[in-house]
Amino acid sequence: MDYDGNLRLYSLNIVSGLWTITWEAVRQLCSVHGLCGRNGICVYTPEPKCSCPPGYEMADPSNWNKGCKPRFSRICSSKSPQQVKFVKMRYVDYYGFDSSYSPGITLESCKMRCLEDCQCNAFSYRLTGDGKCFTKVELFNGYKSPNFPGVLYLKLPLSIETSEVVVLNGTNHTCKLGETTITIGLGTSSTLETRGRRVTWVYLYSFASVIGTIEMLFFVSGWWFLFRKSGIPAMMEEGYRVLSNHFRKFSYMELKKATKNFQEELGRGASGVVFKGVLADDRVVAVKKLGDAYLTEEVFWAEVSIIGKINHMNLVRMWGFCLEPKHRLLVYEYVENGSLDKHLFSGNVLGWNERFKVALGTAKGLAYLHHECLEWVIHCDVKPENILLDGEFEPKISDFGLAKLSQRDHNNSEMSRIRGTKGYMAPDWALNLPITAKVDVYSYGVVVLELVKGIRLSNWVAEDGDEQETELTRFIKVVKRKIQIEETAWVEDTVDTRLNGHFTRIQAKKMIEIGISCVDENRSKRPTMDSIVQALLECEDGLRILDQA
Template sequence: MAYQQTASSPKCPRFLILLVITVFCCCFATAKTQKSLERGASFSVEDDSGFLTSPDKSFTCGFYGVGTNAYWFSIWFTNSENKTLVWMANRDRPVNALGSRVSLSRDGTMVLTDVDGKIVWESSTNSTPTGAERAELLNSGNLVLKNPLGKILWQSFDFPTDTLLPKQPFTKTMKLTSSLGRGNFGTGYFSFYFDNDNVLRLIYDGPDISSVYWPGPGLSVYQNGRTDYNSSRIAVFDEMGNFVSSDGLIFSASDMGARVKRRLTTDYDGNLRLYSLNSTGSWVITWEALAQQCRVHGICGRNGICVYTPELKCSCLPGYEAVDISNWNKGCKPKFKPTCSQSQRVKFKQIQYVDFYGFDLNYSESTSIQNCTKLCVEDCRCEAFVYRGQKCYTKGALFSGLRSPTIEGSLYLRLPEPLSMETSPAANLTVFNSCRTNAVKIGTSSMYDHPSKTVRWVYLYSFAAAIGAVEFLFILSGWWLLFRRSQGMSAPLVDKYRLISSNFRMYLYAELKKATRNFKEELGRGGSGTVYKGVLADERVVAVKALADIYQAEEVFWAEVSTIEKINHMNLVRTWGFCSEGKHRLLISEYVENGSLDKHLFPPNFLGWKERFKVAIGIAKGLAYLHHECLEWVIHCDVKPENILLDSNFEPKIADFGLAKLFERGGLNAVSSHIRGTKGYMAPEWALNLSITAKVDVYSYGVVLLEIVKGIRLSNRVVENAEEEEAEMKRFVRIARRKIQCGEDEWIEDMLDPRLEGQFSMNQAAKMVEIGISCVEEDRNKRPTMDSVVQMLLECEEESNIQ
């Protein structure tokens, strides 16, 4: 009704004028949105159109304001609710609403100044100017400074705050550090980082303590599924939603696939989460490090207890109160004055199902609760002790408290006597005089001791137990039905469940039959099975391998599948799942666009030198990972060009590594039960029935490396040599050794593929021939290891002088 009156009012023309002006201003502001900031230019907080946008409009860079007078120079997702921030230049020092600006100075440094002209932040980390000509925001969300030739001189990707974006490498110098709270962008207490032992961890680094809480601090590196062997300390987060790290940490978004905007963030509550942006602009959690939020250390501060009700809730210990109810990181403070007087009587309050991580002063086994109490009383530092199963842990501080029905034993909190207890009277108190050695246990009245309430609680617990039993039966039935469909698989149930519950999943045979259109398009076949092309329901193009009869044995298949799901490297074909249903045994792997190496290297096809060297070093890296970095050593046993696949960038990926011979780390040589491999690429020890080691792969790699150099098959060719036939490989090695020993000039040109027509790196070619010759030594002890091969190739990787 009010709208109709306004519309009929003579003031309508004024309204229309205001509307036109508003639309004009909006359009003008949009038009002024910049794609780059040139040298000498700037924009300020007052300039509403002072933004940089990525070409695809996914990201915006500019001033982000909270309240009326606090602004941060930031990058955010343009189309997300509340403009989700991914990077901040001045997270601990916001600038004023008036007069603050960001500039690209004459020396090429990006500078943020406050209202008083003081520099709050600048892109140069030292006194050397960058010499940048312009600043741009890329489609990846990366803010970069470029020189006139377009070379990136500085980038925000090198200085993350709390978020990692796809295509943003994560290295040993970086941390993802949380904010202090919702809407409080200051540097928080939780960080995701590479520790000194090369392992990715989450740590609480607060004002009082530092405590690592993920992966499980009570387990070893290997028990947590990681490795500290690889010291490169690098991780990659790709656009498909996959995260892969040098320490063996691998995870994927539950909605894995392209065309989804994602971010990996260390949240202010200490959890590491992977988010996907949906069509409404809101975020969906597609992976998180900790399913139980209370496992985050320091989340409830000192003397605080984390409990699920069912939502996470922090509470204080009896006799303590919150320091700041709006910020539980500050914990709880005592209501009493702590004292260590010998005349002070103390008492202990029993709190069931509660434990605190760390700060153990003493640990005793097979001891009584009386002795445990005495240990705490006689140590002035002791604030409480935990007693369970005749084990005693005295605590010097109480951080990272957790209440859970799964926790055995009780916490006994040390309190001064007398103390007015404002908590539930259900606890037992032990009064102790520190000058004496006898304790008197005083049982307080408890609500559980009241007859009527006892009956009520008995009914309640009985009902809960009945519900739990029914739920257990449902779960057990579900498991049985699921594995019944696999028609009697004999692998241990726990192993199967672990595989199915991971991102490496089990597929039904019907799914794969549909994906491959009844196994219509064959990509190739070999001794281990036939490979078909398929498209899954989520539109992923895959290679489906139907395994040969030799892998039908149930125990062999499950043992090898359990190892495949732990292996991930950029130079190994990624295996996404398996099928074990009836007589069918299949593996589902990524589809690699350019097919196998042999189809590009040997005549009539041709591969350029840069691609050849990339392939050589990539294969070496993949084999080095299998031999030296896996939790179990994996020997491929069939390295050949047909098993080297090339992606769209000609990056090599080793295929068929999953069904190779497995060896326990730390074990000695093992003897294979049957000969594997392809004639011409097989090491001599296969025929001599010697024990098999990783050096068989080194030999095969040497043959492939020399074929990459020569551009022809050396493994299966025989040539006439005077009075007898000689294998092409032996002839090549013999001639190469003679030329090297004689110091012949330009010897390398005679050993290379003549089709290269001089377009190769002399140093790289010579190194590859030398490495290849050493790899095919008859005596396996003289062959190098694959990690040393990688090092030798890396030394000449930057060699670019094509002759």
């Protein structure tokens, strides 16, 4: 298994002393994601090679894995639209990392969406029946193929000179290890072609058959000698049990027994009631009993399929499910410290280190859902009740009952009803805008500001008589006013007073700035979750242990 996830067979050339590829699982190497690094484009010339788009150059001339870097400083196109241009690149696409998807719109409208979004680096437009617009925040997995039914428009400053016709010639992709060169060429070498002619299919089939027969004989002989008297040992039974229990279907009676007839309630969410239980193998679990609205198989499988596709330390893990005519249950890992709201809004004061850890971990979990999954997952209900804390106060996002799995070619606005919790819902819902990952960014912003302030900002409060506004609106007004008049202690005045000054100012300032930008009513001005993670990681080095007795 090679570094790029492709399975290859290398052979040593006795004469030259070099290892060369004689077989590989994926022949169309441009199909391997990330092979040419960030901003790089895989081109067939006709051999697959890496190339940089206009305005970019290799980050490291000796290593294509580091991709391409821009030869310009990025500017915000929404503030200076006259200073940028779009370079047309036919048959080119960057797979994934789309900030939005809009079907049935014109090329000009698609261009405006990218111009109005400072984070947008390019947009892909396809004319397959109706116009489809994909705006790109990051440029990964680039490739050029005559079969791609679309055009990429790369956003560049006007100062960058480009030709009318973009030509991607490509550069050889090689990896040098000491004095031995291994050609992993994005491309088929002459050695590969020569050996390919010499090695016939008859030889390959014969070789595979002989090896398979020998392995089978060893396996059967070993099994007979080991287990002819004692049968299957306890260790193998235990291994099988662990494998089968990793993710499986439970019966209703199993879960009823595990929860002692659903005795200990852990909490209630939008999708059902959660109970604590202990399985037969002594694993402590959280069993969610879905409500009547979630009894349809379609809704049930929506949650199961979403959770089954993801795996991240900041997302609650699912152990299994129960699907019976009158019962729909989900079995999750048990997270011992409960939900964030019980620590943040109770009499117990959550320390600053823990608050920052929650902000960073939650951002990492959402960034995984939005950017690292090949299909978008939008949670739709991010709030303190759905952020659980383990023994080390590491956050885990839970309750995917409202989540939306959004494929690249599906309409993001296809939501049958408004989803989420009042106070954490983005205005996008009320404005009937296409639903994108930016609704989660808004909800995350509310949570981050609540982590800083230590109070519910989703509540409504009276203002000037009968007029009402949310605590969040009032909070943002006050903070912006203090920043405007350049109050030196505005951060100290904003942070939860229960901390008694025990916090890191640079982290608190960054969290407030991030939170305010996340709850901007104009969703194009909200940051992406991966950029939030990067900003918080830069502050993490300044973390100091301040919660001391």
